[in-house]
Amino acid sequence: MHAHGLSKKQVLAELKKIRRRDKHYDDGKILCSMCTKPHPMAIKAYRLFLTSNLGDPGLFSGSVQLEEEVINDLATLLHGENCVGHVVSGGTEANLMALLAARNMAHVNAPEVVLPESAHFSFTKICNLLDLKPVYAGLDDSFRVDPLQVEKCAGEKTVAIVGTAGTSELGVVDPIEELSRVALEHKVWLHVDAAFGGLVIPFLADAKLNFDFALEAVESITVDPHKMGMAAIPAGGIIFRDSKALDYIKTETPYLTDQYQYTFIGTRTGAAAASTWAVFRSLGVEGFKKVVGKCMKTTRLLADGLTDAGFKLVVEPTLNIVAFRSDGGTRHLVEKLRRQGWFVSYVPRYDCIRIVVMPHVKNRQALAFLKDLVVNQKC
Ligand code: 0PR
Numbered sequence: 369m370h371a372h373g374l375s376k377k378q379v380l381a382e383l384k385k386i387r388r389r390d391k392h393y394d395d396g397k398i399l400c401s402m403c404t405k406p407h408p409m410a411i412k413a414y415r416l417f418l419t420s421n422l423g424d425p426g427l428f429s430g431s432v433q434l435e436e437e438v439i440n441d442l443a444t445l446l447h448g449e450n451c452v453g454h455v456v457s458g459g460t461e462a463n464l465m466a467l468l469a470a471r472n473m474a475h476v477n478a479p480e481v482v483l484p485e486s487a488h489f490s491f492t493k494i495c496n497l498l499d500l501k502p503v504y505a506g507l508d509d510s511f512r513v514d515p516l517q518v519e520k521c522a523g524e525k526t527v528a529i530v531g532t533a534g535t536s537e538l539g540v541v542d543p544i545e546e547l548s549r550v551a552l553e554h555k556v557w558l559h560v561d562a563a564f565g566g567l568v569i570p571f572l573a574d575a576k577l578n579f580d581f582a583l584e585a586v587e588s589i590t591v592d593p594h595k596m597g598m599a600a601i602p603a604g605g606i607i608f609r610d611s612k613a614l615d616y617i618k619t620e621t622p623y624l625t626d627q628y629q630y631t632f633i634g635t636r637t638g639a640a641a642a643s644t645w646a647v648f649r650s651l652g653v654e655g656f657k658k659v660v661g662k663c664m665k666t667t668r669l670l671a672d673g674l675t676d677a678g679f680k681l682v683v684e685p686t687l688n689i690v691a692f693r694s695d696g697g698t699r700h701l702v703e704k705l706r707r708q709g710w711f712v713s714y715v716p717r718y719d720c721i722r723i724v725v726m727p728h729v730k731n732r733q734a735l736a737f738l739k740d741l742v743v744n745q746k747c
Pocket residue numbers: 400401402403457458459460461463488490532534535536561562563564592604
């Protein structure tokens with residue numbers, strides 16, 4: 369820290385200079401991220417609620433109202449009735465709260481959780497924190513978790529089964545309907561990680577994918593507004609089917625305005641709920657359908673362009689994620705693309721490149737990317 373403060377002008381000038389080192393979604397070259405440029409109303413709402421702290425809700429009843437309305441909107445979208453939940457810091461915290469509730473409710477010795485091999489790495493952290501033993505179920509030919517394997521993995525110590533609606537690496541949707549049957553049979557909690565897919569699947573034009581509270585065993589769903597919800601970071605969502613779940617995750621906060629907290633994070637911004645609320649009110653279902661429709665069209669454009677250029681898709685896209693590989697070797701392509709300013713993810717598990725077609729990725733950029741890729745492949 370300097371001994372004396374700098375002028376406003378100096379501070380801002382320095383910040384702006386440093387900010388130029390960050391990549392920007394507007395460049396259209398970030399193809400590796402599940403986050404995107406927030407909706408303009410999300411930014412306005414965020415600013416308005418910048419000082420609000422939902423960790424002490426008695427002080428911020430307006431923010432509490434917004435959080436409740438956001439959770440209600442999400443629950444309705446996911447076919448839930450009388451659900452409860454919170455706007456949390458992201459998918460990691462949402463998954464954590466779900467498994468905390470499931471573990472505490474089951475109350476068994478040496479608890480286990482059945483996870484798809486494709487589960488997001490947040491579950492590795494969570495198992496570590498909650499002392500849960502992960503038992504991994506394998507995938508089928510289309511990279512969805514195999515329900516027969518889940519069945520085999522489930523036992524006396526299983527406190528939860530997890531399915532993913534929109535896997536991080538390929539964007540596929542696990543057969544949640546079948547997982548629901550297995551979970552019911554074993555009388556065990558089913559958690560759906562729809563951090564990405566939860567704000568895509570409900571708006572798809574033709575896909576009929578059953579993945580939410582319409583399925584009896586689904587007790588909790590993660591759905592993140594800071595991904596396809598275009599809210600400002602940090603905005604995750606955890607929704608529980610039943611308010612009883614809260615009893616298993618609550619922590620007493622003796623001297624605060626409210627008696628309990630239900631999130632892992634204590635002091636947490638009300639701006640997350642406000643920015644999500646603003647996007648939901650600004651777009652409505654029809655607005656979201658348009659956004660998702662555009663992303664899916666660009667996804668198609670990319671997938672077809674890649675196939676035409678001789679690349680192999682790992683799987684036909686279900687959501688707005690394209691994964692592909694090159695016969696001539698995939699890994700080195702990532703570095704070549706990086707030198708041209710493109711950011712894509714290399715996924716070792718499938719030896720493929722992953723592109724997340726977020727709202728900031730337009731057709732124009734998809735075509736420019738394809739062009740650069742083809743040139744790279746040749747040299
Ligand atoms: N569940 C799923 C299915 C996810 O894809 C993710 C994150 C999480 C949970 C965890 O969410 P938080 O990161 O919000 O805690 N998926 C992205 C990924 O791993 C996160 C991400 C976002 C990565 C932006 C890079 C990036 O630039 O790909």
